[in-house]
Amino acid sequence: MKRILTRAVAPLAVLGLAVGLAGCSDAGSGEEATGPLTVWVMGDSATNFEQLVAPYTESSGQKVEVVAIPWDSIDEKLTTAVASGKGPDLIQVGLSKLRTFADAGALLELNDEIADHPGLDPANFPAGVTSSVGDSQVSVPWVADTRVLFYRSDILAEAGIDAPPATWEELRDDAKVLTQRGEGQYGYYIPQWDSPLPLEMTWSYGGQVVDGDGNIDFDTPEFNDALDTYLGLYSDGSVPVNSDFDQTQGFISGITPMLMSGPYLASGISSSAPELDGKWSVTTIPSGGDGKATSLFAGSNMGVWFNTDQKSASLDLLEFISSAEAQLDWYSINGELPALSAALQDPSLTSDPLVAVYTKQLESSNSLPLVANWDGGTGADLLAALNAIALTGADRDSTMQAFFDATAGTPTN
Amino acid sequence: MSTDTRNRARTRALTITIGVGLAIGAIITAFPFIWMITSSFKPQSESIDYPPTILPQTPTIEYYLTLFTELDFGRYLVNTVIVVLISYVGLMLMAMAGYAFAKFDFRGKGWMFFLVLATLMIPVQVTMIPTYLIINSLHLTNTLVGIALPTLVSGFSIFLFRQFMTTIPTEMLEAARLDGAGEFRTFWQIVLPMSKPILAVQVVLTFIAGWNSFLWPLILSSDQKLYTLSVGLNLLNQQLAVNPSLQMAGASVMVVPILIVFIIFQRYVIQGFALSGLK
Amino acid sequence: MKRKLTPYLFVSPAMLLLVTFGIFPIFLAAAVSLTNMNISGFVRPQNIKFIGLENYVTLFSDKDFWQALWNTGGFALFGVPAIVVLSLAVALLLNRRGNWFFQALRSFYFIPAITAIVAVSLIWGYLYNTQFGFFNYLLSLVGVPQVQWLSDPLLAKFSVALVAIWRGTGLNIIIFLAALQGVPKEYLEAASMDGAGEWRKTYSITLPLLRFAIFFVSVTTTISWLQFFDEPFVLTDGGPLGATTSMSIFLYKEGFRLNQFGYAAAGSLVLFAIIAVITVIQLRLRRADDEY
Numbered sequence: 001m002k003r004i005l006t007r008a009v010a011p012l013a014v015l016g017l018a019v020g021l022a023g024c025s026d027a028g029s030g031e032e033a034t035g036p037l038t039v040w041v042m043g044d045s046a047t048n049f050e051q052l053v054a055p056y057t058e059s060s061g062q063k064v065e066v067v068a069i070p071w072d073s074i075d076e077k078l079t080t081a082v083a084s085g086k087g088p089d090l091i092q093v094g095l096s097k098l099r100t101f102a103d104a105g106a107l108l109e110l111n112d113e114i115a116d117h118p119g120l121d122p123a124n125f126p127a128g129v130t131s132s133v134g135d136s137q138v139s140v141p142w143v144a145d146t147r148v149l150f151y152r153s154d155i156l157a158e159a160g161i162d163a164p165p166a167t168w169e170e171l172r173d174d175a176k177v178l179t180q181r182g183e184g185q186y187g188y189y190i191p192q193w194d195s196p197l198p199l200e201m202t203w204s205y206g207g208q209v210v211d212g213d214g215n216i217d218f219d220t221p222e223f224n225d226a227l228d229t230y231l232g233l234y235s236d237g238s239v240p241v242n243s244d245f246d247q248t249q250g251f252i253s254g255i256t257p258m259l260m261s262g263p264y265l266a267s268g269i270s271s272s273a274p275e276l277d278g279k280w281s282v283t284t285i286p287s288g289g290d291g292k293a294t295s296l297f298a299g300s301n302m303g304v305w306f307n308t309d310q311k312s313a314s315l316d317l318l319e320f321i322s323s324a325e326a327q328l329d330w331y332s333i334n335g336e337l338p339a340l341s342a343a344l345q346d347p348s349l350t351s352d353p354l355v356a357v358y359t360k361q362l363e364s365s366n367s368l369p370l371v372a373n374w375d376g377g378t379g380a381d382l383l384a385a386l387n388a389i390a391l392t393g394a395d396r397d398s399t400m401q402a403f404f405d406a407t408a409g410t411p412t413n
Numbered sequence: 414m415s416t417d418t419r420n421r422a423r424t425r426a427l428t429i430t431i432g433v434g435l436a437i438g439a440i441i442t443a444f445p446f447i448w449m450i451t452s453s454f455k456p457q458s459e460s461i462d463y464p465p466t467i468l469p470q471t472p473t474i475e476y477y478l479t480l481f482t483e484l485d486f487g488r489y490l491v492n493t494v495i496v497v498l499i500s501y502v503g504l505m506l507m508a509m510a511g512y513a514f515a516k517f518d519f520r521g522k523g524w525m526f527f528l529v530l531a532t533l534m535i536p537v538q539v540t541m542i543p544t545y546l547i548i549n550s551l552h553l554t555n556t557l558v559g560i561a562l563p564t565l566v567s568g569f570s571i572f573l574f575r576q577f578m579t580t581i582p583t584e585m586l587e588a589a590r591l592d593g594a595g596e597f598r599t600f601w602q603i604v605l606p607m608s609k610p611i612l613a614v615q616v617v618l619t620f621i622a623g624w625n626s627f628l629w630p631l632i633l634s635s636d637q638k639l640y641t642l643s644v645g646l647n648l649l650n651q652q653l654a655v656n657p658s659l660q661m662a663g664a665s666v667m668v669v670p671i672l673i674v675f676i677i678f679q680r681y682v683i684q685g686f687a688l689s690g691l692k
Numbered sequence: 693m694k695r696k697l698t699p700y701l702f703v704s705p706a707m708l709l710l711v712t713f714g715i716f717p718i719f720l721a722a723a724v725s726l727t728n729m730n731i732s733g734f735v736r737p738q739n740i741k742f743i744g745l746e747n748y749v750t751l752f753s754d755k756d757f758w759q760a761l762w763n764t765g766g767f768a769l770f771g772v773p774a775i776v777v778l779s780l781a782v783a784l785l786l787n788r789r790g791n792w793f794f795q796a797l798r799s800f801y802f803i804p805a806i807t808a809i810v811a812v813s814l815i816w817g818y819l820y821n822t823q824f825g826f827f828n829y830l831l832s833l834v835g836v837p838q839v840q841w842l843s844d845p846l847l848a849k850f851s852v853a854l855v856a857i858w859r860g861t862g863l864n865i866i867i868f869l870a871a872l873q874g875v876p877k878e879y880l881e882a883a884s885m886d887g888a889g890e891w892r893k894t895y896s897i898t899l900p901l902l903r904f905a906i907f908f909v910s911v912t913t914t915i916s917w918l919q920f921f922d923e924p925f926v927l928t929d930g931g932p933l934g935a936t937t938s939m940s941i942f943l944y945k946e947g948f949r950l951n952q953f954g955y956a957a958a959g960s961l962v963l964f965a966i967i968a969v970i971t972v973i974q975l976r977l978r979r980a981d982d983e984y
Contacts, residue, residue: 431785544717
């Protein structure tokens with residue numbers, strides 16, 4: 001008995017110790033540390049980021065160290081960084097993870113810093129993007145991303161379609177025609193991991209999934225219209241049903257001549273299939289019913305790590321990369337669209353016909369609802385329900401009802 | 414033909430059939446590996462071409478060059494080698510422990526060895542966060558030592574050492590002690606040399622584990638300069654994979670050195686397992 | 693008495709490391725499993741509350757948990773015998789001759805075992821791809837329609853298990869080859885002289901002498917398959933629709949994607965208990981076997 005008790009006390013004591021060790025991070029003292037600033041960026045854009053901040057280092061003398069984090073490892077990195085309190089100074093936050101980061105307490109609140117650093121004011125950025133959770137501003141928009149309709153003009157023309165579809169009904173009809181081309185050919189592609197897609201459809205039908213109190217409510221007429229289209233494309237046989245369908249190869253080979261994706265696909269197509277130049281283009285996404293075509297405002301923000309020991313240096317760097325010059329510079333180095341409104345309207349961008357479409361679409365785009373955990377929670381549940389109906393033939397009404405019940409009332413603020 | 418010759422001929426035919434069968438099996442088993450190597454030499458447009466080709470039409474080494482010039486794989490390589498070398502320190506510690514379990518009787522031996530075996534059953538996910546917190550409190554995060562530490566010793570290896578070392582004749586150890594040799598000297602000058610086969614096994618296994626290490630380098634390095642090859646390879650997984658050749662080149666850089674190490678040590682590895690009394 | 697101290701000195705460094713990074717975390721997990729710990733708990737410890745066995749109750753009524761448990765059992769029941777039989781068969785065949793040819797073949801069979809999981813996912817992902825993968829291309833040459841290797845819930849289990857079997861046989865073939873070296877040639881020669889055929893010799897002489905090796909491989913392979921993680925994680929992320937989610941993946945997602953550490957800790961303790969029980973059963977079975 002005694003041994004069991006001692007065995008229980010010890011681990012609890014250690015848990016306390018461990019949490020204590022974790023919580024006991026470097027408290028912000030009055031003085032600020034000096035030295036290089038650490039920035040965490042996603043994917044392999046580290047060398048490009050170093051290129052971006054080189055002029056800043058030259059003029060201010062502030063050194064910047066960039067660390068690249070693999071996209072699919074951000075969860076572990078965040079958790080362990082928060083657990084130890086040791087993180088970078090600036091961190092790139094994908095919009096779908098903004099709420100998770102904020103709830104974890106990982107981001108510094110910026111409301112009081114705007115006076116000294118006007119470049120961080122949310123008003124400088126389009127209305128559709130979020131930088132705050134509730135009233136607390138925890139980040140500054142960094143790069144913008146959206147979804148537009150990609151289409152193979154050559155394949156559509158061959159099938160007798162002169163212009164890309166402007167409404168979801170048209171898209172469904174066009175997809176049916178294109179599927180007729182033959183065995184293994186489809187008209188459209190629905191990525192099975194794309195949880196924002198049903199939202200984009202709902203918005204384009206003129207609807208919302210967040211009610212007046214700021215809680216999630218999927219059970220709306222427009223969402224159901226969107227479902228009719230989404231599931232209808234599956235039942236028409238116009239979309240591939242395997243989960244490992246490759247978007248790029250699908251578009252290049254012509255198997256799926258229409259799909260919704262972002263600017264990164266465009267650069268992927270140009271670099272791996274230059275022979276297709278002139279045979280494809282992009283346009284704003286279709287609208288539905290009485291609604292206005294509204295797409296996703298995706299992308300990433302930049303946040304300041306909650307216990308950085310170089311607060312004012314971090315804020316200065318943040319202001320630098322949020323300037324129009326740096327934003328446009330980043331676009332030419334890395335190909336990611338700026339989030340700053342002034343930069344988006346710059347003629348150097350809008351003269352490119354593809355980019356003109358992106359910026360036009362961004363004017364009519366929304367961010368994902370700021371639920372506690374979109375990727376792992378609400379969004380995952382949405383995909384599970386839709387995939388169950390579309391791929392395994394689950395009953396629509398009961399599955400959707402269960403989904404509505406499970407998600408209704410989730411707060412977004 | 415006499416019965417004897419006929420039997421011999423039949424046996425020989427059987428051996429040849431088996432040899433051919435095994436060779437086909439070997440090629441099938443190694444096929445993904447072969448495909449990886451050939452793809453690494455394909456230009457980008459060919460790598461996503463359909464129908465897929467096995468051999469590249471216009472081979473190029475540009476992606477290997479990219480890895481080392483633009484993507485810092487040279488540094489990742491150095492880090493990986495250092496992690497492997499640090500792991501070899503763990504090897505020594507495990508050999509010592511295995512020797513103690515094999516050749517000594519001491520209080521607590523039973524339940525200690527039980528603990529060793531118990532660690533084999535613990536799922537890795539359980540250990541991730543507590544281990545991270547411990548390394549953090551030792552101020553070893555973002556160091557190569559910290560990265561190598563969690564996997565420095567493994568119950569499996571201690572078990573193998575113990576199995577092998579039980580076969581070392583105790584008389585030799587007694588003789589050395591009678592001659593006045595200290596315990597550590599006995600270990601170093603008699604036990605280790607006699608353990609060459611199992612050491613060979615461990616050298617190879619440790620190399621593989623250290624070389625492929627992904628989890629701890631990822632979590633424990635907040636500085637990209639400390640990434641290992643596995644993490645570097647994972648970085649190439651963008652949200653949309655549009656350059657398979659580059660990824661294959663990275664994967665090839667990871668696999669080929671291990672293969673070379675294995676081919677060199679092959680014979681000793683099998684001998685090592687054999688003499689451990691796995692019968 | 694220096695001699696008395698020696699074993700302790702020799703054993704302590706390794707034991708210290710093992711206990712710190714292996715045993716201690718399990719106790720910590722046990723403690724955490726009794727709380728509602730999530731990611732904010734690190735920054736705001738006052739959020740952590742003791743909730744007793746609530747996590748376990750929730751766990752046992754979570755249908756995802758049962759699906760993961762079911763999947764893990766299925767994988768183990770299929771994969772472990774497959775690996776043991778395959779490794780043994782290949783080892784027996786490879787052992788026929790000691791010449792350079794057969795020795796060279798060994799390296800080929802060991803290649804899967806040394807390939808980093810990140811590389812494995814890349815390669816097999818491309819091979820298995822439905823529209824553009826190599827396997828379906830080969831099938832198309834003989835008129836077979838596209839197979840959804842990784843998208844069909846049932847087939848995905850098989851595809852993922854295949855990759856794991858491919859990876860798992862390498863080391864075990866080496867272990868069996870080593871064990872085979874301990875089979876005295878005299879027994880086999882005597883049997884040949886008595887007129888015993890190949891199959892008879894293998895069955896009656898070789899296999900019984902390999903009993904310990906077979907046992908060792910079975911136990912270690914079982915333990916490893918009960919912790920099945922790498923292959924389903926990189927190939928299908930536990931999908932489609934949870935078809936390839938093993939217990940370890942379930943734990944990982946709860947712990948790192950949903951940040952529910954208390955819940956994940958409870959799950960990991962359950963998994964540990966299962967592994968321990970099954971291992972003990974295997975040990976008991978062998979002891980019973982020995983007694984005969």
